[in-house]
Amino acid sequence: MKEEYIIGIDIGGTHFRIGAVTGAHHVKCFRKVKADTVLVTDDVLADLKRYLADYMSLPELKGNIRAIAIGFPATVDRARKVVLQAPNLSYMENLPVVDYLQEHLGIPVFIERDVCMTLFYDMHTYQIPECEILAGCYFGTGIGNAICINGRPLLGRDGAAGELGHIAVPGSQEKCGCGLVGCMENLAGGKYLSRLCREVYTHTEIGDIFTEHGEEQLLRDFVDRIAITVAAEINILNPDYMIVGGGVINMKDFPKDLLVKKIHEHTRKPYPEQSLNLLLAEDEEMKSVIGAAPVSYTHLTLPTT
Ligand SMILES: [Zn+2]
Known part of the structure; x- marks a missing residue:
């Protein structure tokens, strides 16, 4: 029998990552492409369609593609058909991605918040057993948050559950890409961290920021704010497992021990602190691409191995 693939795509601000994922989570034909080489006109959907049609016609994949699953760094409507708003990508507003691509490509298309795909990947990779509440907080350029209840992403009334990064910090006047102030x-x-390198540590490359300044108060406070964010989620949900990941906590010399200590400090005693299952996840370039497969299986009910 021919192997079938789910095409997984991770839409990022600067790069798109795409791959053909098997039921056993292997990836074929992985590509990382600059977003501006795909989005070349004002018509985002037409550009995406053109790129996908080219990819689907690769000889290794042709005829064996079961579905497409796309992760967006954006809020997505409850029906998981329309991309609503992306804090960092202004061209991604109110895009009817699913209807458009299904009509033009003739194949099932699923969309999800990219962070849900990341959480699905981690669930699989770290062999997290089925549980009632699994939560993930990912610290990259912004903060990604996904919550799974009994194996399914928590959607919320409008599809906008899990926007932990947009809680307000008293006193902060910084404008956020979401339109609020002080997120x-x-x-x-x-x-x-980029701002610190621009304004304070002007001779430091961002990749060396924890190596050169990790002991300083500015960065210890930064780690504390990450911990406060994670602990807020733990205190609300009392999750079976709490995963923390993303590019920031995987930077060179990031003080993971301090982060864990601070998360425990900010978590309510005796519970949920005493029984906390906290897992720090490593970064993997293909996370959201591979995590796209389970999102599709949920809809297609394919066997997963
Ligand atoms: Zn915000």
């Missing part, structure tokens, strides 16, 4: 993700995400 945590501007103070506990990679954007803050």
Whole structure:
């Protein structure tokens, strides 16, 4: 029998990652392409369609593609058909991605918040057993948050559950890409580190920031804000497992021990602190591509191995 694939795509601000994922989570034909080489006109959907049609016609894949699953760094409507708003990508507003691509490509298309795909990947990779509540917080450029209840992503009334990065920090006047002022993700995400390098540590490359300045108060406070964000989620949900990941916590010399200590400090005693299952996830370039497969299986009910 021919192997079938799910095409997984991770839409990022600067790069798109795409791959053909098997039921056993192997990836074929992985590509990382610059977003501006795909989006070449004002018509985002037409550009995406053209790129996908080219990819689907690769000789190794042709005729064996079961579905397409796309992860967006954006809020997505409850029906998982329309991309609503992306804090960092202004061209991604109110895009009817699913209807458009299904009509033009003639194949099932699923969309999800990219962070849900990342959480599905980690669930599989770290062999997290079925449980009632699994939560993930990912600290990259911004803060990604996904919550799974009994194996399914928590959607919320409008599809907009899990926007932990947009809780307000008292006193902060910083404008966020979401339209609010003072959001945590501007103070506990990679954007803050970029700002520190621009304004304070002007001779430091961002990749060396923890190596050169990790002991200084500015960065210890930054780690504390990450911990406060994670602990807020733990205190609300009392999850079976709490996964923390993303590019920031996987930077060179990031003080993971301090982060774990601070998360425990900010978590309510005796519970949920005493029984906390905290897992720090490593970064993997293909996370959201591979995690796209389970999102599709949920809809297609394919066997997963
Ligand atoms: Zn915000």
